[in-house]
Amino acid sequence: MTGSQAAQRRERILTAAVRQRLIHPDDALLAAFVDLDGVTDTISALQRAFPDSVPVLHAFAAKANPLVPLLKELRRLGMGCEVASAGELAQALAAGFTPEQIVFDSPAKTRAELRQALELGVTVNADNFQELDRIDDILATRSSTSQIGVRINPQVGAGSIAGSSTATATSKFGIALEDDGNMERLLRAYRDRPWLTWVHAHVGSQGCPLDLIAQGIAKTVAFAEKVNADLGRRQIVGIDIGGGLPVDFDSDNTAPGFDTYVARLRAHAPALFTGEYRIVTEFGHSLLSKNGFTAAYVEYTKTSGQRQIAITHAGAQVAARTVFQPESWPLRVSAHHPTGANKTGPLVAQDIAGPLCFAGDLIARARPLPALAPGDIVALLDTGAYCFSAPFHFNTLPEPAVHGVRTGPDGDLRFELLRSAQTIDDLLGNSA
Numbered sequence: 179m180t181g182s183q184a185a186q187r188r189e190r191i192l193t194a195a196v197r198q199r200l201i202h203p204d205d206a207l208l209a210a211f212v213d214l215d216g217v218t219d220t221i222s223a224l225q226r227a228f229p230d231s232v233p234v235l236h237a238f239a240a241k242a243n244p245l246v247p248l249l250k251e252l253r254r255l256g257m258g259c260e261v262a263s264a265g266e267l268a269q270a271l272a273a274g275f276t277p278e279q280i281v282f283d284s285p286a287k288t289r290a291e292l293r294q295a296l297e298l299g300v301t302v303n304a305d306n307f308q309e310l311d312r313i314d315d316i317l318a319t320r321s322s323t324s325q326i327g328v329r330i331n332p333q334v335g336a337g338s339i340a341g342s343s344t345a346t347a348t349s350k351f352g353i354a355l356e357d358d359g360n361m362e363r364l365l366r367a368y369r370d371r372p373w374l375t376w377v378h379a380h381v382g383s384q385g386c387p388l389d390l391i392a393q394g395i396a397k398t399v400a401f402a403e404k405v406n407a408d409l410g411r412r413q414i415v416g417i418d419i420g421g422g423l424p425v426d427f428d429s430d431n432t433a434p435g436f437d438t439y440v441a442r443l444r445a446h447a448p449a450l451f452t453g454e455y456r457i458v459t460e461f462g463h464s465l466l467s468k469n470g471f472t473a474a475y476v477e478y479t480k481t482s483g484q485r486q487i488a489i490t491h492a493g494a495q496v497a498a499r500t501v502f503q504p505e506s507w508p509l510r511v512s513a514h515h516p517t518g519a520n521k522t523g524p525l526v527a528q529d530i531a532g533p534l535c536f537a538g539d540l541i542a543r544a545r546p547l548p549a550l551a552p553g554d555i556v557a558l559l560d561t562g563a564y565c566f567s568a569p570f571h572f573n574t575l576p577e578p579a580v581h582g583v584r585t586g587p588d589g590d591l592r593f594e595l596l597r598s599a600q601t602i603d604d605l606l607g608n609s610a
């Protein structure tokens with residue numbers, strides 16, 4: 179889709195949503211949308227990018243958008259699901275994923291969580307040597323059909339966002355491959371545990387160039403080859419390559435695509451594609467970010483000093499990381515008339531502020547946009563991932579509804595509820 183096609187599609191969704199009162203200045207000041215046609219296209223691009231000769235499970239990283247109806251849709255499209263807590267595991271099971279379609283990664287799995295995962299047969303990637311000992315204890319008392327792997331940290335370094343770089347020399351995740359003695363300990367761990375048949379790495383969740391990610395995966399594949407050569411048997415049968423494909427938050431450009439990434443992987447780690455290893459992927463951002471947006475009414479506009487400010491209903495409660503780390507997580511904003519139609523006109527630098535009671539609650543600073551007026555709508559773009567799953571519960575603001583939308587047989591747009599809006603009573607219920 180070109181940039182203008184994407185803008186037209188959003189305008190169509192927004193005007194239909196206004197007409198259907200899914201967003202309304204009285205009782206729905208804020209609403210989020212997931213374009214399910216876009217999700218279908220993105221997933222088929224992912225599935226096409228990997229050759230048919232290699233068995234692959236594409237496990238969606240649930241933390242990116244764990245709404246159960248959305249997870250169900252992903253399952254219908256042939257995805258698996260990567261989870262990192264008991265809550266996400268419950269969501270994946272509620273969405274109907276079978277245990278074999280679920281991968282459990284977390285650096286802090288409790289004994290109870292491990293027992294549950296191994297009992298169910300969910301794939302488990304152990305984060306550290308102590309976790310492996312816990313798995314030993316559980317397997318001593320019961321057998322399990324789980325595939326079990328170890329998360330290694332290939333220590334290839336950071337991308338441009340420190341907080342989402344997971345393969346630095348000192349990362350909190352996985353077993354650091356190059357630390358003194360770890361290679362020997364890992365080899366022993368595999369030798370002593372014939373059930374340890376997978377290896378996992380995830381280099382970063384945004385900000386990592388493709389070649390850095392591919393280098394990390396190449397080291398992971400080389401590790402698998404070394405273990406198998408040292409043990410004299412093909413014990414490692416599968417490689418989980420994580421996620422992290424970068425998303426362009428500055429435009430409607432969807433490059434680099436999954437096909438580009440697979441080409442980089444082929445260049446750096448050809449052994450991954452011989453068919454000897456099964457592959458798991460764990461993409462989040464790249465599957466959902468660009469297929470969602472969040473719309474909010476402009477309540478007031480004002481100038482303060484020289485500064486033009488639009489006070490809207492979208493702030494840190496729906497875009498926490500953008501508000502708190504604006505350099506790392508910028509979001510595009512589009513301006514719309516009260517009907518939802520795209521607003522045109524001379525561009526004026528405006529701050530797009532949220533409703534929360536702290537000065538830093540800003541989605542964008544000095545953003546050139548057609549002059550906004552009360553009753554207009556702003557849309558925060560590319561919020562399909564890591565927004566609905568990361569609410570900020572300050573000022574007792576409710577979480578907005580999330581609507582899925584797809585094209586019906588007659589070309590009409592059909593909305594379906596993925597999450598209902600929180601009510602004030604819901605919010606009181608937690609603390610009354």
Ligand SMILES: *Cc1c(COP(=O)(O)O)cnc(C)c1O
Nearest residue numbers: 239380383421422460461462463
């Ligand atoms: C967050 C995470 C992912 C997904 O990363 P994206 O950037 O959303 O693709 C995959 N695997 C693990 C282990 C993660 O923590």
